[in-house]
Amino acid sequence: MPDRSFNSAGNGPDNATTSLEATSDQPVYGVTNEQQPKLPTRLGLGLMVGPACWMIAYVGVSATLLPAKLQFFAPDQKVALIPLFSLVAMIAATISNIIAGALSDITRSRFGSRSPWIFCSSIACALLFVWFAFANSWPMLLVTWTLYNVALNCVTAPMIAQISDRIAPRWRGTISSFWGIGMAIGNYGSGIIASSFIRDNTAATTGILIFAVIAAIGGVVSPLLMREPSNAHVAKVKFDAATIRQNFMFPTKNCRDYYLALVGKMLMVTGQYVIVGYQLYIFSDYMKLDADQQSASLKIMSMILMITGIVFCIIAGPLADRFHRLKLPVAITTILLGVGAFFPFLAPEPWTMYAYAVIAGIGMGGYNAVDGALNVAVLPDPKTAAKDLGIINMANTLGQIFGPAVAGFILTISGNNYQWIFPTETIICVVGGLLILAVKRVK
Template sequence: MSAQTIPSAGDGSDNATTSMEVAEHEPSYGVANDQQPTLPTRLGAGLLVGPACWMLAYVGVSATLLPAKLQILAPSQKVALIPLFSLVAMIAATISNIIAGALSDITRSRFGSRSPWIVCASIACALFFVWFAFAGSWPMLLVIWTLYNVALNCVTAPMIAQISDRIAPRWRGTISSCWGIGMAIGNYGSGIIASSFIKDNTAISTGVLIFALIAAVGGVVSPIIMREPSNLNVARAKFDAASIKRNFMFPTKNCRDYYFALVGKMLMVTGQYVIVGYQLYIFSDYMKLDADGQNAALKIMSMILMVTGIVFCVIAGPLADRFHRLKLPVAVTTIMLGVGAFFPFFAAEPWTMYAYALVAGIGMGAYNAVDGALNVAVLPDPKTAAKDLGIINMANTLGQIFGPAVAGAILTMSGNDYRWIFPTETIICVIGGLLILAVKRVK
């Protein structure tokens, strides 16, 4: 069997590895430092645009427009329905994240293993949002939300695997910053956009359609920027018992640190979404703001989160590369998120949520800058990077679902006393930070 030339793992804008002669049947995994001497800027740009767009769409709908639509369609059931939507989405996300990551690991195409999944699933997300925009009952919304979460996780698992596939260790902190900046733009910019569309059902539908367009555009543009090379020369994986176990099951070897990082991440996101999942109701039911006040408060909070998140993400990633520290920043910023949650506990005033946003934005910015690099560093096996990163990303998705579910349970038990969801976030985030500190493989 003749040797074939494998395209560079770089992005076309760096002086990455020269082409190598490798056997057709033997794929290569990852990029060594000496193969990527300069920063892969094209990959960084693609890994900023991608998460910015899918996060804008997801958080804009889940944190603001879904609760707003439920407030119209089922006002007496809205608090109880949020955990139900979270539970069903959690099940869908758990299954699809693992399967999509594993299937992308073994995909062979002229556009590589990840790009086809990102593009097709992003378009599917957009179509589900169009359906969502015109749904007239909460049971129909639940069906659509479930299908959307399946499609969304077929985007996220292959996308994050690009860091493992194509970024040398020397650049992973900086490129994780690009990912983190995209996450910050999407996570917090979504509130600025979505808060303008909560007045009535027509406005909500318009907002959802805008997010559908953002999801579709981002899912196409990001792979175009990253230019993933063809992997048609790589032999297809055999579907025997060993390959199924390797590509579809949870890791069982060399995985202690992997699971500490996974659970720590899940608790951090759970804590964050204890507040984020109910932020509209915090302003309306806890702080008693009218519609205009809610709109203004959501925009201010989102702006604080976005600005601080981006600034500290830009700072933290290169510093992590320079000082070769990943674990400590992730752990400390996880705990910071919990500390910030105490402000709204003491006073039902909008300024306390802005104070929370300031502390949380700093923490999340630094966290997002280095979290991706930490996740890659604890992978048990680079051959199953997308599947294993998909499972870690599943923790991210589960946290976004567990958070509202935990908050809903606290509200139910406390008679809708919103004060108690804030110390709940603190406890969850502190435990998450301590688990991350237990990682041994990474400094």
């Protein structure tokens, strides 16, 4: 009797009606449309819960509670310290993303190749958040934040690889919508929670501990929902020079569109985090709101972003599958994010940030719904999917680092004039969208 068909990690497709001959030394990569006639809903739910939990914890701390902690510990250095934290985190995240993705590609266990990494690294994230919560100086915050970013990227790279491993091309747009909904919930729901814990250091500590619990829950629930099959019987990869070249190096063949998608994504996220990384200070220093007004404004903005993001994520993914279009939606939504960023440039009033939230939420919802499918479509080699998707996800990490760094640079040279960070985002996002349009392999 033939085994279930296996991808590079030995994972079988959900709802498969046919099976391919797969031996321990000849795995089959990916899932075909014929093998997966029905939408793998349970797997989609796992890919929604996972990013929702790690994003809500990460963004809640990085965008709100980390700046709040720095405001308490180093009020005169806070603007300069944000780029420093971003730079150190970028280095740690870049290295760990590639290594974790590559190691998960060659992991063999009764729980599959990805799930052990997702579970163990999520628990590590939670424990590091506990340490971070009780740090009492900015140097200690920096140490724990760096270690946390290492652990976080050991979650994200293996998790996103499930789309390549176990989703047939016919469903990738829809399943990317599940992923995008989780991203929207995490990205913007984090602000609703975190804004309630910015009053003082004790409140910020409580908020971080709540996010630690959420990170741990995601690491348990997501693998349980995805039910990754065992690949313990698949032949282990010999760890030699050839394996290192294939599984740990940046791709060099059939990769033009891959790198265009990577840089386009990095610019989109960079543009987004030019504002997100400083949104607390935009309300406090640019718009001159008091603590209660800051909290209320952050909640309103986060609610707008979350609602619009979820609605347009639900709409965009199935439409992309129906019309077989991935490149154009990703490019348009990237540019749309830049259009929304111009509103706060007009006046230092909360309504301009709400207007930005409406347009950015529409753009991010559509983007998150389709971006994952586009990334899988431009992969150079399915055998190294997690590593290559990890490198693309590195663009996401780099953008989250570059955004605050770019904003910090603009603020430094402009004498803390926040007005100029908004057209900066516009320019960055437009360039990113144009690079996506240059992709040739995908419609």
